[in-house]
Amino acid sequence: MxxxxxxxxxxxxxxxxxxxxxxxxxxxxxxxxxxxxxxxxxxxxxxxxxxxxxxxxxxxxxxxxxxxxxxxxxxxxxxxxxxxxxxxxxxxxxxxxxxxxxxxxxxxxxxxxxxxxxxxxxxxxxxxxxxxxxxxxxxxxxxxxxxxxxxxxxxxxxxxxxxxxxxxxxxxxxxxxxYLNKRDRIRAVLDGELFDTVYQPIWNVERGVVAGVEALTRVTLEPARPPDQWFAEAGEVGLSGQLELATVRNGCRILDRLPPDVYLSVNASPSTLADPRFQKIFEDEDPGRFVVEITEHETVEDYRLIKRRLRPLRNRGLRVAIDDAGAGYASLKHVLEMEPDIIKLDTALIRSIDRDAMRQALAVAMVRFCQETGTSIVAEGVETEKEFNVLRDLGVRHMQGYLMGRPDAADRILGRIDGAFSLAAPNGGPQRTGENTRPRIVPGALLTGLLDRQRPQLPDHLVLGVRHTGIGGIDDP
Missing domain, CATH: 3.30.450.40 (GAF domain)
Known part of the structure; x- marks a missing residue:
């Protein structure tokens, strides 16, 4: 033809x-x-x-x-x-x-x-x-x-x-x-447990203490890449659930060493939350010690299934946080569907919030939403004192970021938990006030800022008392 x-x-x-x-x-x-x-x-x-x-x-x-x-x-x-x-x-x-x-x-x-x-x-x-x-x-x-x-x-x-x-x-x-190369890399990570867990403190800046620590994964296999790229690659080859479960289990090893009033926050995708193997992780643990952060980067096919699987754990005290809130549509839908206990503001929203009225307005809206719904709010990625001050003025009481402490190994992070946070402390970390105390008083520049803001709000018949802890934990007169 x-x-x-x-x-x-x-x-x-x-x-x-x-x-x-x-x-x-x-x-x-x-x-x-x-x-x-x-x-x-x-x-x-x-x-x-x-x-x-x-x-x-x-x-x-x-x-x-x-x-x-x-x-x-x-x-x-x-x-x-x-x-x-x-x-x-x-x-x-x-x-x-x-x-x-x-x-x-x-x-x-x-x-x-x-x-x-x-x-x-x-x-x-x-x-x-x-x-x-x-x-x-x-x-x-x-x-x-x-x-x-x-x-x-x-x-x-x-x-x-x-x-x-x-x-x-x-x-x-x-x-x-x-595809085969990616699958082999992820299998090598899983089979050899080629990952470490580091922890980043989550501070209650109003009280000046660590409220919780977030477990973060660092894959040790070359090539060195950010963790989200490893998890994305695992998802491409159908191994994201196995990798998430393995890293959650590894992160839980610190739990027995944490003070009883400090929670452990772990990350999981919606599909992993619906996996029965995820529920088994908490069989011998107190769910009340945990916060589960739902990651933003996955479409949820059936919220009812996830809520049904989590209900027994939430009834036993497990708290649910929505991670990266404000980063996209998925996170806001998670907020509405999952009725979380905690909302974590995304780093992209926090960055330069001291110079951006639009970011401030959105943060105000999120704070107001959390007040109306009885939800806690955590600001992630706080890196500068100016960002910290603006967020505090907007009503954010829990923060996390390099300003307050970088992710670190378990032993080092445990040593920091006994300190109180101060913007005047070196390297943006907590100021030590004694080996075995967890003071409720906030020293340094943060204390001054809190006093300036709280004094006008007190009724006339109340007096604001201050206890100053000196070097070595000895009270100054």
Whole structure:
């Protein structure tokens, strides 16, 4: 069929060129769904009964995709046969011509009984070459009966479709290899427990004490990357649940060493919260010691399922926090659906809030929402004294960030919990006031700021008393 008008008419019967690039939602988004559409067009263009793509794997030809109405003797997708039994291989080897209008005229190739059982009256095949010139396999089309309408130009047409498919096939192979590499990396992390847990304090700045610590994961496998990239990669290969559960268990090891009034905050995605294995983590623990932060970066299919799975733990005291609130639509939907105990303002909202009226207005709205609903609010990512002061003035009483303490190993973070927070303390950490005390008085610049703001709010008949703790925990007169 060499006439251009006939070719276009045949393509239109197959849905046209646009059909090649349409997404079939019933099939996975892969090269093979694209190639299948190409083969449908090829079969109609050439007026043949079947069209297929085979891959040469070692000394065998594997049928990857076949398009045809079906015939009991047609090969099946996934079927493998020796190369010498495949018509297309003999074309590639030069034993057969690329185009055969009448197979009965071919006498010089001996095939196995299986190959001879395939009813081939006419045949056309061309190689599928990757970018480096190597042969992936062959694209071929055959008819049950001879086809005298085949012309040499049809070989060029088929080659054009083969080249088009080669690009998608190669992209698929690269994606597949990338997938396998990612899966192997995550499995190596899981099998070797190649991750550490560090902890960052969450301060009650009104009382000047650590209210909780958040467990954060640091993967030790190279290449060094931020934790969210490792978890995202785990999600791409279906291992995010296993990685999250493993890191939560590891983070829980500090619990017995924390003061009883300091909670442990762990992170989990909505899908992990619905996993029965997550519930088992708390079988031998007091859920009241925990806060579970629901991460923002995942669509929730069924909030009712998650709430149902968490209900027994929440009845036993487990608190739920929505992480990264204000970062996107998902976090706000989590807030409305999950009825959290704590809302954590996203770092992006906190950054430069002292210079941005829009950020301040949004923070005010979140604080007011939390006041109306009886929800606690935590500001994440507080890095400067100006940010701290603005957030305090807006009514935020719990904060977390480099200003108050960077994430650190368990032993070092436990040593910091006994100190009280002061903006005057070195390195933005807590000021030590004794080895075994957890003072309720806030020293330094923070104390001055609190006094200035609280004094006008006191009734006239009340006196604000101050106790100053000196060096070494000894009271100054």
């Amino acid at each position: 060499s006439d251009a008008r006939q070719i276009l008419e045949a393509m239109n019967r197959s849905g046209g060129l646009l059909n090649l690039f349409a997404v079939d939602k019933r099939e996975p988004a892969s090269a093979w769904s694209f190639v299948r559409r190409v083969l449908n067009v090829v079969r109609n263009c050439l007026d043949m009964d079947a069209a297929l793509v085979s891959e040469f794997v070692g000394d065998r030809a594997v049928i990857r995709v076949i398009s045809g109405p079906g015939h009991p003797d047609f090969p099946d997708e996934g079927e493998s046969m020796p190369l010498t039994d495949a018509y297309c291989y003999h074309v590639h080897a030069g034993h057969l011509p690329e185009m055969i209008a009448d197979m009965s005229a071919i006498r010089n190739v001996e095939l196995s009984p299986r190959a001879q059982a395939i009813p081939v009256g006419s045949h056309i095949a061309v190689p599928i070459r990757t970018a480096d010139g190597s042969v992936f396999g062959m694209m071929s089309s055959f008819g049950v009966m001879p086809n005298p309408a085949l012309r040499p130009s049809d070989v060029h047409l088929l080659q054009a479709f083969a080249d088009l498919s080669a690009t998608e096939i190669e992209r698929h192979r690269e994606s597949r290899q990338d």
